[in-house]
Amino acid sequence: MRFTATTLATLLFGASALAAPASSSQHAARQDDDPMSEDVSITGFAVHKAGANGTSPGVVDGVGFVLSGEDATDLSCSATATQVTSGLPTDVITCGDSKYRFALLAGPDSSTFTLRVYHELGLAVGFYGAGDVPTYCHSGGLDNVVCSQVQTPVTIRIDSLPDEA
Template identity: 40%
Template sequence: MEVRFLRSPLDTMRFATLTLIALASVAVATPAPQAGFPPVEDVLILDFSTRHQPDGAVDSVGLHITAHDADNLYCGLTGEVLLGEKYACGSSKYSFALVKGVYDTWGVRIYHRWGVASGASGYRDVPTYCHAGPLGSTVCTSQGPVSLYIDAVPKDW
C-alpha cells in the first residue's frame, strides 16, 4: 500500500507556500541587535589621588570620570580601601576598583553596568607622582588626565 503525502501539484504548491510563510515569520520574529550599544566606550579619568600608609594599607582613593553616561562623575572612598574590590560611583551605573599598577604605582578598573547582571570594564595604569603625606602616609596624584577603553564584550558579574 502506497501512502502519498502530497497527492497533487496543488498540494505541493500549498505546502511550499506555507513553508515559506513559516520561515518568513521566524525571520521577522528574530530580535534585532540593540541599537546604540557602544562597541567601545572611551573613559577619561581626571583628578586621581590615593593616600596609603607605610604598610600598604590604602586610606582613600578618589577620581572623576567622563564617559558615555557620565560627565565628571566622582568616584571615591575614604576609609579602608581593599585592592581589587569594586566600589560604586554614587548611584550611577559606573563603579571602580583600585589595583596595583603593572608599570605604575596604581591602576584602576572602571566598570559600566548595562543591565541587571551584565556590563563591561576597562583597565589602565595611572601615572602618578607620590610624595609624603600627613602622619607618615604617602599621597599619590595623577599628573594629568588619562583615558582607557571599556570593551563591548559583555561580562557577567
C-alpha cells in the same frame, strides 16, 4: 519627471533621517562610534596610603578621581578607609548613585595604579576595562603618602569583550 525625482529624494531623505541616530552626542565618549565600547576619561586621581615609612610603602586607605564617559560628566568616584579594608585589589566600589563602578589594583610599580572601570548597561550586561594611572607620590605628613595623577586625562577603553590573555 522633476516632481517624481523631488518626491523620491524627499522620501529617501526622510527614511534615512528616521534610521539615523537621535543624537551624535550619545556616542561622544565612544571612539570611532563603536557601539561595543566606550572611552572613559579619568582626572584628579589621588590615592592616600597610611603606614608608609622607610620599610613599608604603606596601605591604601583612600582613593578619589573624576570620571567622564558616555553617561557621566565629571562624576566623583571615591572610597574611604572603611571601603578599602582589603587593601589592593579593592572590592568593586560604586561611583555615587551611578551605573559606573571601579576597583583599584596594584600597578606595575609603587607609583602607578591600575584602575578597573565598570559601566552597567542593563541586567548582567555592561562594559569593563582597566588602565594604568601614573602618579607622583609624596609625603602627606606623619606616616602618610599621597599619590597624585601626573598624566591628565587618562583614557581607559571599556568594552564587553573578554580580557586578553
